[in-house]
Amino acid sequence: MATTTPQHPTMLPRYAVIVAGGRGERMQSDIPKQFLPIGGRPVLMHTLERFYGLVERIVLVLPRDQISQWARLCGEHDFTLPHTLALGGATRFESVRSGLASLPASGLVAIHDGVRPFASRSLIEACFTTAEVSGAALPVIPISNSLRRRSSETESVAIDRSSYVAVQTPQTFRLDRIRAAYEIPYSPSFTDDASVYESAEKGSVSLVRGEVTNIKLTTSLDLKLAELLLQSPPSP
Structure with a gap:
């Protein structure tokens, strides 16, 4: 598998948009999976x-009806990590666009699934480094x-x-390019951010x-695997 990891980019401001709008149906739970x-x-x-x-700023995108629940959980767990909130939409496309709108005009942005809790810091760094040079980076x-x-x-x-x-x-993308890409009309074929980027012909x-450990938590079996991964030594 051919991959790219440039070595000496010029540092641009970095941001993260975390998209979390799941309802937990496949988890067979009344609690949203995130x-x-x-x-x-x-x-x-x-x-x-x-x-x-x-990153300089973390933007968390949540549906309106989950914001109070998130605030309550932050209080219960004394979770004070700095982040800002953006309102999610009816589709992931609308949610990402909302998150991007709250960021500055330029820099780099990593768009990440809220239910992928095991992306290593080295993977995040590699995606930023690659996107700074090429414009867009996709972990596979x-x-x-x-x-x-x-x-x-x-x-x-x-x-x-x-x-x-x-x-x-x-x-991960150059912020100006991915924000412009998200101005095109929505299509059901947009399964991720890269498909939006390519459809808008941004490069x-x-x-x-x-990473095989960078799993997306979708089913109850994934939750059991997540507990095992938490017991393993942390990724760098």
């Missing part, structure tokens, strides 16, 4: 801590499972998995080697 506890504290607190000290990992493309309900054909990668966050996206 508020579920791992290691005794909500997932989202672990996620924000990954960026603390690496190789696909280990075999892949097949369906041609009907019952038929399929094997495809070469070496041509594909699995996408992670933080997806190519450079790949950065991701």
Whole structure:
């Protein structure tokens, strides 16, 4: 897998937009998944801590009806890490656009899933370093499972998995370019920030080697894995 990690960029201001709007249906929980506890504290607190000290500002995007719950949890856990809030929208596209609107006109921004609490600081740094030079950085990992493309309900054909990668966050960009990209009309084909960036023809996206531990917590099994990862030595 070809990846890019430039060595000597000029330092630009760095920011993070953490998008957290999940409802927890696949967790089979009434509690939004970003508020579920791992290691005794909500997932989202672990996620924000990954960026603390690496960026000038953390913007947390939450639905309006979850803001009071987040404030209550911060009080209960004495969570005082500095961050600002932005209102989430009906889609992730609208939520990211809201978060970007609260940032300055220039710099670099890492856009990250609120339920990915294990991105290492070295991965975050690599994404910023790459985006500063190329404009956009996308963390990816190789696909280990075999892949097949369906041609009907019952038929399929094997495809070469070496041509594909699995996408992670933080997806990191020059701030002026990604904000301009998010001015285009929404499309259901926008599955992540890189797809918006490419659709707006803002440039190519450079790949950065991701991490198998940088998991997105989606199911109850993911929560169990998260507890195990918390017991492991922290990533650098």
